[in-house]
Amino acid sequence: MKIQIVFVFLVILGFRYSLYAQTPVADTAKIVQILDARRLSFKKINDTSSLQILAGNVKLRQGTALFYCDSCIINKQANVFEAFGNVHINDNDTTNIYSNYLRYFIDKRQAYLKGNVKLTDGHATLTTPELDYNMVSNIGTYTKGGKVVNGKSVLTSKEGVYYADLRDVYFKKNVDLKDPAYSLKADSLLYNTELQTARFISNTYLRDTSGRVIRTTEGYYELRSGRAQFTQRTTIVDHALTVIGDQIANDDSSGVIQIRGRGVMRDTAQGIAILANEIFVNKKTEAYLATVKPLMIVKQEKDSIYITADTLFSARLTDLRKVADTSVKQNTDTLKKSFQDSLVKANTLDSVAIKTSSDTLVNKDISVSSMKTNSLTSNNHDSLAKKDAAIKKQFRLSNTETKKAPSKPGMNKKPGGIKKEETNKSDSTNRYFEAFRNVRVFSDSIQTISDSLFYSFKDSTFQLFQKPVVWSKGSQITGDTIYLFTKNKKADRIKVFENSFLINEIQPGFYNQVKSSRLDAYFAEGVLDSARAKGSAESIYFLQDEDSAYSGINQTSSDIMDVFFKENQLSRVVFRRSVKGTLWPIKQKQPSEMRLPNFQWLEDRRPKTKYELFE
Structure with a gap:
């Protein structure tokens, strides 16, 4: 044995x-x-x-x-x-x-x-009923369903290919990723177990615990850091904020999103949409910067507002005050002392008839209260530098990227008329937007152009600077600076500062005109209703009889003029104090001769339709 x-x-x-x-x-x-x-x-x-x-x-x-x-x-x-x-x-x-x-x-x-x-592989674990594994290429393939567990992340698919050397897993068919922070569904996905990076190569749906949803077909997402880049048409819906673009870069840590190529940003909480070829969004500060043919749409039920410019920027008013100079001084309207309302005290001359009971201007507050200096009309280069630095910091832009932002004097500085009281950051009115260079605004009732614009949601006011023009039906208003106040999303009143000029077209070649240092105009249901001109006021007014035939031309100057409109046409003028004028027979003067100094009819620059702003 x-x-x-x-x-x-x-x-x-x-x-x-x-x-x-x-x-x-x-x-x-x-x-x-x-x-x-x-x-x-x-x-x-x-x-x-x-x-x-x-x-x-x-x-x-x-x-x-x-x-x-x-x-x-x-x-x-x-x-x-x-x-x-x-x-x-x-x-x-x-x-x-x-x-x-x-x-x-x-x-x-x-x-x-x-x-x-x-x-x-030391980072993740793959389980499957069957696996083909090549020991030379270190590539494993499964076709009968598999699951990869990487920390708290669980990825499943019907088919998959595992690249051991690269720590990559290529998932195919019914891909489903679940994590405490997010969930993902796709037809195909490339996932790196070491870096925890997901690369998208087909239709992909991703939703995180905050409720944000991402739909894309190509790109990558670093699930650990929250950095992502999408290189095909992608949509991100984050509660009230929706962004769409051909290319999107997203950084969850900084909150900055960059959109390039047919970019769309919608903020349903503010009722705002922005279209541009380049958009920056900072979710933490709720700031937006749009360049390369940007267009902003302020949505309204009947009369949405369309705004275009070279650059559009929007942020919270409370953040604006951090950049703005805290030493904004009060500036009393000098016209207030010189030209007080003389409806009662002064002699009045009505060019047609005086109907006090029907004067819509009598009960209006037409005097100018004290106002804060608007730095957009000043040359405060310090505030310009501060604001430019703040924008760079918000969006982490390099100097090259910010060259698109305007640097023209009087365009980037802090606006006036902003109160210093505290505003809740979550308040929907705690917001403003600015537009720089080649600004055009269109709505069915109002159209404007200017070099720069500031709008505050707090007081619903458009501030237009540097050769602004406002059109309302057949009327045109110009001046050095124009404030357009809205109420219930309709034009309510206008304040024009320095070199104000109101032109009302009766028919081609026939223009009623009012020129003054200061103009206050008022609207009724979004239609121009009346105006008051103060300071060296002049007018040319075509008189019409009951049959609408022209009977004469009234050329008058006065300290104060009140103008009234009916059915979009100037119907009556009231002159107050220091009145001088001439009544010309209609046959004695050609309409082309009746022009006040600096007359300009700018109809060719007027936005005719909203579609012009998309070009």
């Missing part, structure tokens, strides 16, 4: 010796070496082939890869072996694969694993 045991032991040693002796060390990557097994036996199949059967704590090696199993059958002629029970592959100490069964092609170094397959 002892002789038999010794004989078997010598056979095993001889087998191992012959295995090592027949193959040089340099070829160990091409063969499978048996390192350990409790039992070894041979089974002859035919004259040319036989099987080696190993059982009990089997351990094999091929190159740098180690194989463990409960039992194994090696077919040297077919260059294949099969492993059963507690299969474990350790590939160069970087990748570990576990399964119930393994079929391994030695020459190709191709492994086919079945039953509770698990692959781990």
